[in-house]
């Protein structure tokens with residue numbers, strides 16, 4: 001099976017280049033100031049200019065308003081908008097307004113959480129199953145938390161989907177074998193500290209994905 005990978009929360013040219021060199025299909029830029037991975041518009045433009053045409057630029061947002069979306073799309077040349085904590089109705093409105101591909105993050109801890117994916121049918125283009133972060137967490141993703149991957153076994157998916165949450169170079173093969181994911185997404189698992197991406201870990205993750 002061929003599995004594609006998004007490296008999320010990139011914020012330096014060196015680590016962006018490592019993701020591209022390693023074969024990432026998607027690169028993610030976070031536009032959420034409380035995140036240690038947040039990028040300014042200037043930095044987003046600098047990074048976007050390095051991304052070749054075969055790699056897709058994803059902007060990561062937490063229930064963004066139109067002003068933030070428009071400025072970020074322009075700066076980062078975004079092709080996909082990944083929405084955390086936005087309702088299906090808001091996803092529809094964002095898709096209509098921007099004309100861009102929209103991904104909806106669904107935070108998972110228990111089987112019941114999977115039902116939220118169905119509410120995005122017709123509203124989003126892809127579901128990102130991500131681990132629910134602990135109560136009180138400042139960011140709804142990027143915390144290296146994983147969920148019970150077996151929850152996805154036997155699930156009928158209405159939309160294309162990707163697996164996220166606590167993946168790293170050592171567990172991604174098991175995660176894909178358990179869930180059947182055709183796309184994976186990682187952030188903390190390729191960092192040396194929160195927000196500090198590590199080129200070697202990015203290379204190791206993408207090499208592990210290539211073997212699947």
Ligand SMILES: O=C(O)c1ccccc1NCC(=O)[C@H](O)[C@H](O)COP(=O)(O)O
Nearest residue numbers: 008035141142143144165166186187188
């Ligand atoms: O990564 C962030 O800082 C972030 C901030 C706000 C919303 C979403 C965020 N990340 C979303 C992602 O796509 C992460 O890659 C995903 O949650 C997996 O993170 P990790 O468990 O650290 O690999």
